Each structure stands twice: as C-alpha cells, then as structure tokens.
Amino acid sequence: MGPLHIVRTRVGDAIFARVAGDEGPARRDRIHFAEGPRRFAPGSAIHVVHSDASMFVGGIRALLLQSLHPLAMAAVDAHSGFRGDPWGRLQRTSTFLAETTFGTDADADRAIAVVRSVHERVRGTAPDGRPYVASDPHLIRWVHVAEIDSFLRAHDRYGAEPLDAAGRDAYVADTAHVARALGAVDVPETVADLDRVLAEYRPELEATPAARQAARFILVRPPVPLVLRAPYGLLSAAAVAMMPRWTRWPLRLPWLPVTEATTVRASGTVMTGAIRWALGSAPPLPELT
Template sequence: MDVRSALGSMIFARVAGEEGPARRERIHGTHGPRRFGPDSPIVRVHGDASMFIGGLRALLLQSLHPLAMAAVDQHSGFRGDPWGRLSRTSSFLAETTFGTDEHADQAIAVVRSVHARIQGTAPDGRPYRADDPDLLRWVHIAEIDSFLRAHDRYGRQRLSPYERDEYVAQTAVVARALGADEVPTTVAELAESLADLRPQLASTPAARRTARYLLLTPPVPLALRAPYGTLAAAAVGMLPGWARRPLRLPRLPVTEATVVRGAGLVATRTIGWAMSAPGPAPEPASTST
C-alpha cells in the first residue's frame, strides 16, 4: 500500500469506524433512486475535505444553545465514545446525501426514534426534548452555516451563488424529514434565521467545557494532534466574534487571515488527496450531527 492509500485508509477508519468499508460499499454500491444527483451541490459539499473544518465549527456553534447543549451533555457519548459518535454522524450524512431513497429514509427513521427518547431538564430548569422542532432547526442551521462557510473558504470546487442557494434548499429536505420546522431554503434565509436565533444563545459551563475538550484535549492520538490542531484553528477562525466571546476563544485577525488560512488549505488539500485514492468513494468527512 502506498503512502496516499495508507493515509486515506487511516483517515477513513477514524471517521467511519470498523464497519465503514462495508457501509460505504452498501451506500455507494446499491442501485436505486437517489434524492440528489452526483453533481448536485449537497454531494459536492458533503464529499469535500472542508467538512472536517465545518464539522468542528458546527459543534462549537451548536454548543451556544443552552437546551441543545444540555441534550448533548447529558445524553451524548461524545466524550466517552467520540469516535463512535463520529462514525454514526458520518454514516447519517452519507446515507442521506449519497444513499438511495430507501437507505436515506431508514437513516432518518433511526435518528427520529433516538430523538424521541431523549428528554430532560437543562441546568437553568427548562425542559427539553431532542425532537423539539425548534431545537432541530437550530442544530440544522448551525451545521449548514458551518458546512457552507467552510466549503466557501476551503472547498476544492467553489459553488456559484445559485448553487449555494440550492445547497441550502437540498439540506432543508433532510431537516424537514427529521422534524425541523421553518428551515431556510436560501443563503439569505439562512443568515436571517441565524440572526433571529442569536437572542437564545448563551455562554454556559457545558459549552465552555465542550470548547476546551474539542480544542485543547481532543480525542485524537498524539501523532495526529498537530494536523487536528490546524483544522481546529481554522474552525475557530471562521467563528464570528459574537460566538467566540461566550466560548472565551481569542481573535487574531492577521494570523487567522494568513497563517491559519494557509495551513487550513494545506490540511484540507492533503486530506482530499489521500481520501481520493483509487477505490470506492469516501464517506463525508464530518465531525457533527
């Protein structure tokens, strides 16, 4: 096995887990109708290495909603089993982006079933349910804003303005199927929705713990800490000031525009090169749900 294939296999194993190869073959090898064509914006964005950066940004941004963060903090295994959660997230994105209609519907049904069982009380006393349409809307908006911004900055094949709107509309199909209401279908609506939700966001101990965990003590081997740190720095560099302050993250405009951006481009190009080695198409490279 050459260096390119070995690196690609290592990255894929981390993202997709032990069942990744069999799942990849089923997703890409099964014949049947699919919601999205091979050249559609959602396929191009979710198959790009920029998703590594977008996924980290999405996790940081999502943590600012106290109820969404409470659900993750109290029920998710992202600290105890980070790679298991990552492989499940990767599988869901792959099924709903690249899979047949049947496989996509099955993946959505599984997630809806899990969400229906997750409920509790946030530290501020408010009850929450994971299947709350408003919470699902927030998680979706944070993800899509992050995925699209990461692709705009680090993606290999840029989208036109029309394709950016089409991407938002395509992702809305999955969000509505999961139970989210009033999801945006254009880039302008996405920005408006994010602005409307900002009053609900806040700094919480759980959010700050999540940021420290993702940025300072990530669940990666020592050999991968440096490249992971590059991706994490790129993710932080794309967060707006209003999202950094409650997470106590610094802002270094000159460094981020030069050193961080350059390193992020090198990292995503290297990942894309490795994972495009001859063989079956890779699953999407995301760290978010």
C-alpha cells in the same frame, strides 16, 4: 505501485477508519453502490459539499456553534456520550450524512427514522430548569442551520470546487429536505434565509459551562493520537477562525484577525488539500523514483 501511492493509501485508510469506523468500507459500498432511486443526483450541490475535505473543518465549527444553544447543549451533554465515545459519535454522524446525501431513498428514510426515534427518547431538564426534548422542531432547526452554515462556509473557504451564488442556494435547499424529514419546520432554502434564521436565534444563545467544557474538549483535549495532534490543531484553528466574532469571548476562543487571515488560513488550505489527496479526491502527485 510506487512509494508515494503506498503512503497515500495508508494515510487515506487511517483517516477513513477514524471517520467511518471498522465497518466503514462495507457501509460505503452499501451506500454508494446499492441500486435504487436517490433524492440527490451526482454533481448536485449537496454532493459537492458533503464529499469535500472541507467538511473536516466545517464539522468542528458546527460542534462549537451548536453548543451555544443552552437546551441543545444540555441534551448533548446528558445524552450523546461525546466525551466517553467521541469517535463512535463521529462515525454515527458521518454515516447519517452519507446515507442521507448519497444513499438510496430507502437507506435515507431508514436513517432518518432511526434518528427520529432516538430524538423522542432524549429529554430532560437543563441546568437553568427548562425542560427539553430533542424532537422539538425548534431545536432540530437550530442544529440544522448551525451545521449547514458551517459546512457551507468551510466549503466556501477550503472547498476544491467553490459554489457560485446559485449553487450555494441549491445546497441550502438540498439540505432542507433532510431537516424537514427530521421534524424541523420553517427550514431555510436560500443563503439569505439561512442568515435570517441564524440571526433570529441570537437572543437564545449563550455559552453555558457545558458549552465551554465542550469547546475545551474539542480544541484543547481532543481524543486523537499524539501523532495527529498537530494536524488536528491546524484544522481546529481553521474552524475557530471562521466562528463569528461574537462567539469568541463566551466560548473563550481566541480572536487574532491578522494571524487568522494569513497563517491559519494558509495552514487550513494545506491540511484540507492533504486530506483530499490522501482520500483520493485530488489529482495524484507525481511518483518519486
């Protein structure tokens, strides 16, 4: 085992531990190697996207975009504990994505049932006086389309195997199965439908004080060790660069089109490539002797 392989293993293990938690290896073995029927076949569009390092960029963009719905943000702000236990929330989210993407039907159904149960208990009143409940199909659909749009756009830009037009539609259709199981209705199944549904939500969206606080927490005061601040900053800059222009001022995000198209895009490519290499999903580099 050469020194480069040792470095790759240690970095990959550190990244995986942050995303999946201490029980990550056991969960990974259970999810990927358990016997039983699965909804999505190896090589399917959802497998291609959800197994790629571009998800790190897409995940940050999804959190920023989702925060723009006042009722969804009120629910997250009051109930999710993302400030007190951000890594725990990330690990629960990554486990859910893995179970519903790569797991057996039984694992996926169990994960969905758990989330639906939690959604039923998450209810309250937003600062503007409107009541909310996380099981509202309209809110579930918003969280879904913001997430899927972010994952797909990040994969288009930074994915190792970009999808063609048919593959992009297949990805939207694959993810629709999970959204419907969670309780969403009128879920898009093509990219064109995804764009249409996102546009339909525009009149409801606004940057509340809670949304701006969340953006500052995610981008300015991230819960990452000091040694990882610079790499995380490059990933978050890549995520911000993919946010729609109309979201920038409401969330107090910078808009630097020339820098974003050059320096930020190049650094995003380097960082996702490095993560892909560390996690073992890229060809190995030659050993140094």
